[in-house]
Amino acid sequence: MMKKLLGIDLGGTTVKFAIMTEDGEIQQKWSIGTDIRNDGKQIVPQIIESINHHLELYGLSADTFLGIGMGSPGTVDRENGTVIGAYNLNWSTLIPVRQMIEAGTGIPLYIDNDANVAALGEGWKGAGENGKDVVFVTLGTGVGGGIIAEENLLHGNVGAAGEIGHMIVEPEGYLCTCGNHGCLETVASATGVVRLARDLSEEYAGDSELKELIDDGQELTAKTIFDQAKAGDALAVIVADKFFFYLGLACANIGNLLNPETIVIGGGVSAAGDMLLEGVEKYFQQFAFPSIRTSTKLKLAQLGNDAGVIGAGSLVTRQK
Incomplete structure (x- = not known):
């Protein structure tokens, strides 16, 4: 049996x-x-x-x-x-x-x-298509990750390998819960992108529905920001672009270090879908080492929960 x-x-x-x-x-x-x-x-x-x-x-x-x-x-x-x-x-x-x-x-x-x-899971049955080298980046309340390299899951010396959320993407940036400044998690998590929106809104003077929501004290979510960006809201487009910059920079560094077949992006924030993938890809292409640009693919996760x-x-x- x-x-x-x-x-x-x-x-x-x-x-x-x-x-x-x-x-x-x-x-x-x-x-x-x-x-x-x-x-x-x-x-x-x-x-x-x-x-x-x-x-x-x-x-x-x-x-x-x-x-x-x-x-x-x-x-x-x-x-x-x-x-x-x-x-x-x-x-x-x-x-x-x-x-x-x-x-x-x-x-x-x-x-x-x-x-x-x-x-x-994503590496085996999802977007990783059972590849030997797959990195999974998950964007939720924090930013997590896991690295499969030459078919092995990397754990590191004390099990802390794959802490993608704590790559520094902005050395003078926001304070992270880990005590460092400018970790990816502070800008690319569900709470991080909201924080970006609030800060960029203060400097933004033009017309924007997103700015009105923020000024009005409405509850703000990552979904609202990306929905507004899809609708062409000028401030939301700026916020989304900043988010894509940070995530694209991180993915390029991951690619340059590990050259996986696939970097899979999942978690709640990845529901922004193709817009997110295209935005991140733009900066990935800008920052990745030439041979990485063509050999490491960015994909959205497929398995959800x-x-x-x-x-x-x-x-x-x-x-x-």
Whole structure:
């Protein structure tokens, strides 16, 4: 009988699950809310309970599975299967995730950082088209990333490889939560692009619906800014161009360093779509080393919310 994979994508608001074939085709998927109360102590027990409940529901047993793969926020120790410092889960102490889930389900568990796992998903079944060299940049509330180089996921010395959000793109720029100034995350995340819009609006004197919204104190989102830019709003076009400049600069540096086949751009902000891709491409072409311009392609992510669970499942099959 064909063995299956179980992928888990643990997030601050939901935990997503998927049962899939060994080649990454999703057969069943479901999700539960993430219960971060009481220092997040309920999270792992609820994951175990949900797995066991669904296996029973689908008439599957532990030995149907090659393993469980899981993506988690925080600092993940892959060898020991523990997580620490996942503050959006209220996990401030060391959580022995593998030990608990293996004991609770009887299935071996493999775990990695959530951004790395999303990169594996996009690289395998998404825009990366199963390439050997793929970099995934995810633009959400922060900017995350994962690097697949010569088929291997790069972790670095302490697991901090792929912190694309903390590339410096503006040395005298905004203060980042990490303590440095001008990180990509401060200008290319959902909150960063809003901050750019507010600041550029102060210097902007012409007609602009976006400026009126800002001056009026309306709530501003990345989507509003890009929608206004698509509609030709003069200020929004300036803001979007600045965003494309920073992201294009970062992508050129990534390309120059790693020469991947593909740099895949995903996360909520990537919903701006083709306009974003074309804008970033313009600056990528300007800053990239000549041989990189033609050999490294920029693409939009394709898997949306499934990247995490699919990538998590692939952790199981990647065990050498």
